[in-house]
Amino acid sequence: MPRLRRNGEGAEVIMAVHPSGTVTLAGRELFLGGQAELLAHIESLLPAQSVHTVITPNVDQALNLVDDARLRRAYDEAEIRITDGFPLVKLGHLLGGSRLERHTGADLLPLVAAQARRLGWRIAVTGGEEHIARIAAETLRRRFDADVVAVPFPRITSVEDDGSRKVVDELVQLKPDLVFVCLGSPKQDVWVSHWRSELPPALYVGAGAAVDFVAGTKKRAPATIQRLGAEWIYRLVQEPRRLARRYLIRGPRFVYIALRSLLLAKESAR
Template sequence: MRSAEIVVADGMPLVWAARLLGRPVPERVTGADLLWSLSGLAARRGWPVHLLGGPPGAAAGAASTLSRRFPGLRVSGVSAPPYGFDATAEGRARVRREVVAARPRIVFVGLGFPRQDRLADELREDLPDAWFLGCGAAIAFAAGTLPRAPEWMRRAGLEWAFRLACEPRRLTRRYLVNDLPFAARLLTTALAARAAAAR
């Protein structure tokens, strides 16, 4: 994360903690939203994009959806490697060859944290002029293979609950065992810092 050029507040706990600390960020910025806005920019600038990740067929479906929405968008390639491909040097090398051969300017990497970030870091060596965006489930959202939470749930910070209801087997441990304690510690620390500053 420290090597990234840009880091955005993708989770509402980060937005809330920043407010508590008196240093608010303008808004929550998700990979799912950036997929659309950056695809629009790429279409206007003539930059080729590559979609990497998502369940089988999702990258191709997202490419089709984005191309309809943004006429002129150049999708230089799509890759939907099988789960666990990145556990072997051979699997990573195969994907690396695909992406490098496509010569994209923007690569949307939807493999989930931290897998997408590690792979993007490797790919940057071969494509130093490309931008890599870790976008989680954004490719599946764009393809329509996974529903996205309604706008009111996103604004209220409840997108995680919607996602958990849609994919309980995959997300229960991640959200309730890993993320919830982190969010609680983050907000508690921010509250304590705010209280200390007020004294």
């Protein structure tokens, strides 16, 4: 696949559907298929012999790819790119990518926990408030009888902060199969990319607020609202100060990506 194309200011981020049926965002292939196919793909990677990463592109991340070189590196390194953002899924469908489905880190954490006992997986959750990660791990152990361990994550000034070594060392000792890193994007994705050479073999998932949802400290939108693509409104009402800029100021810039993608698809079809 081609790498991100550059314009005068950063990288040109477009979505494209190729004759082979693959769907790419910023030149990198997105995962196609439903939950069963995603679980099968994850199972095929475990037990891991090296560090694999799952990244979850949404509108905000697509916009960050334009100017954030470290996030682009993490995006390029990812083994699986699951499409989190509803607008991205709808754009993919408009372009002809009918098999593009929405998957989120919040969905994936309980999904793999439900399979963990049967498949012998150990899951680590880290990031966010320590007590929240601990409650989330306890909840998943109780609900699924899964081997889930919370790894405390210190407050760090940057992803390079040496305070991260305590997390790396604990993960090395735990030898998990999957690690859900819940720091929010781009921080979670850049953190894994930066420490990649020292992390133990496992599948690392950038999972945002997944621990908060499992612990019950934040509520997800009802399924009906999710299917309508209005989950962002539900979250904005819950956290207006944190999310207003993302959704109301930055979000509309996605229109350029969508229009550019549709225009290039039309040109290539001639």
